Amino acid sequence: MKFIDEAVIHVSAGKGGPGCVSFRREKYVPKGGPDGGDGGKGGDVIIKTSERRRTLYQFRYKKHFKAANGAPGQGKQKTGKNGENVVIEVPPGTIVRDVETRELIKDFTEPDDAVVIAKGGAGGRGNRRFVSSTNRAPRHAQSGLPGETHSLQLELKLLADAGIIGYPNAGKSTLISRLSSAKPKIADYPFTTLTPTLGIVTPDSGEPFAVADIPGLIEGAHNGAGLGDKFLKHVERTRMLVHLIDAAAIDPDDPLKAYKAINREIAGFRPEIMEKPQIVVLNKIDLPEAQANADRFLKHFTDYPAMTISAYTGRNVSALIDRLNEAINGLKADD
Ligand SMILES: Nc1nc2c(ncn2[C@@H]2O[C@H](COP(=O)(O)OP(=O)(O)OP(=O)(O)O)[C@@H](O)[C@H]2O)c(=O)[nH]1
Numbered sequence: 496m497k498f499i500d501e502a503v504i505h506v507s508a509g510k511g512g513p514g515c516v517s518f519r520r521e522k523y524v525p526k527g528g529p530d531g532g533d534g535g536k537g538g539d540v541i542i543k544t545s546e547r548r549r550t551l552y553q554f555r556y557k558k559h560f561k562a563a564n565g566a567p568g569q570g571k572q573k574t575g576k577n578g579e580n581v582v583i584e585v586p587p588g589t590i591v592r593d594v595e596t597r598e599l600i601k602d603f604t605e606p607d608d609a610v611v612i613a614k615g616g617a618g619g620r621g622n623r624r625f626v627s628s629t630n631r632a633p634r635h636a637q638s639g640l641p642g643e644t645h646s647l648q649l650e651l652k653l654l655a656d657a658g659i660i661g662y663p664n665a666g667k668s669t670l671i672s673r674l675s676s677a678k679p680k681i682a683d684y685p686f687t688t689l690t691p692t693l694g695i696v697t698p699d700s701g702e703p704f705a706v707a708d709i710p711g712l713i714e715g716a717h718n719g720a721g722l723g724d725k726f727l728k729h730v731e732r733t734r735m736l737v738h739l740i741d742a743a744a745i746d747p748d749d750p751l752k753a754y755k756a757i758n759r760e761i762a763g764f765r766p767e768i769m770e771k772p773q774i775v776v777l778n779k780i781d782l783p784e785a786q787a788n789a790d791r792f793l794k795h796f797t798d799y800p801a802m803t804i805s806a807y808t809g810r811n812v813s814a815l816i817d818r819l820n821e822a823i824n825g826l827k828a829d830d
C-alpha cells in the first residue's frame with residue numbers, strides 16, 4: 496500500500512551577465528587599454544533534501560523557481576556579481592524526473608543531499624579578453640549564456656505521520672475529511688472504508704503532515720477477523736497514532752472496553768506499536784449521552800493524552816490539529 500505525492504515544477508537557472516566594453520581612462524594616458532570585465536555567472540537552481548519537509552504540498556502553490564541573472568561586467572576589469580542560487584527543499588525520498596522524457600534525474604535517498612538541477616549560464620567575456628596582436632583595442636564583448644531550464648516531475652512515497660485507528664463506524668473517515676481535503680466515503684455502517692485514505696493536514700504554522708485512516712480494526716483482527724491484519728502493517732509505518740472512539744457507543748458499565756480491545760489487537764500484531772505516541776480522541780461528542788460516557792472514560796484514564804471532539808460538527812478539531820502538529824514536530828526525524 497503506497498501513497499504517492501506528486502508535483503510538477505518548472506526551474507530556470509539565471510542567465511550569465513554580459514561582458515563589458517570599456518577602455519582605461521587615465522590622466523596623461525590618451526589611449527588606455529581595454530579593461531571591460533566579464534559578466535557574472537547566472538545563479539543555479541539547486542534541489543536539496545531537508546528533514547523539515549515531509550510532503551510535496553508546498554509545490555501546490557509555488558511551481559516556478561528562477562535563479563537570478565549574473566550582473567554585467569564593468570570597467571576597470573571588474574567582474575559582474577554572480578546571480579544568487581535558488582535552493583528548493585524536498586523531503587528525503589523524493590524522486591525527480593524529466594516531465595517529458597520521464598528520465599530519472601535524481602533519486603534523493605539521503606537526508607542531506609544537494610544537486611544542481613539547472614546550471615546558471617556563464618557570464619560573457621569582457622573586451623579586455625579579446626586583445627590580440629592584431630587587435631589591441633577590441634570593441635566587442637560577449638553576452639552571457641542562458642541558464643538551463645527544466646520541467647520536473649517530483650514524486651514521493653508518503654508515509655503517514657499519524658494513523659487513525661479505531662472500530663469501524665468510529666468516524667475515522669469523517670475525521671480525515673475534516674482534517675484534510677481528502678473525500679473518503681462516509682456511511683453509517685461498518686467497513687465502509689476498505690483501503691487506507693491519506694489526507695494532508697495543513698496546520699496554522701509549520702509543515703503540513705500526512706494522516707491516514709486505517710480501516711477494518713475489530714476484535715480478532717490480528718488473527719484475520721474483519722479485514723484482518725492487512726492494514727496493521729500500515730499502522731506499523733506511521734509515526735504516531737490517533738485512537739478514535741465513538742463516545743456515544745461507549746459501554747457505561749465498562750467505559751474502556753472498546754479501547755482496550757483495539758489495543759489488544761495492535762499489541763497482538765506487534766507489541767512495539769504500542770510504544771508509539773498516541774492521542775486518544777473521543778468522537779461524536781455532539782450526540783446525547785456522549786459527554787456523560789466520555790466523562791466516565793476520562794475519569795481514571797492516564798494511558799495517553801485524551802480529548803473529545805465532534806468530527807461531524809468540527810468541534811475541537813482545530814485543537815486536535817494543534818496537538819498533532821506539536822506531537823509530530825516533537826518526534827525525532829528517525830522516529
Ligand atoms: N453525530 C456524529 N456522527 C458522526 C461523527 N463522526 C462520524 N459520524 C457518523 O458516523 C458514521 C460513520 O462514520 P465514518 O467516518 O464512515 O466512520 P469510519 O470509522 O470511517 O467507519 P469505517 O470506514 O466503516 O471503518 C457516519 O454516519 C458519520 O456521519 C460525529 O462526530 N458526530
Ligand SMILES: [Mg+2]
Nearest residue numbers: 667668687688
Ligand atoms: Mg471509513
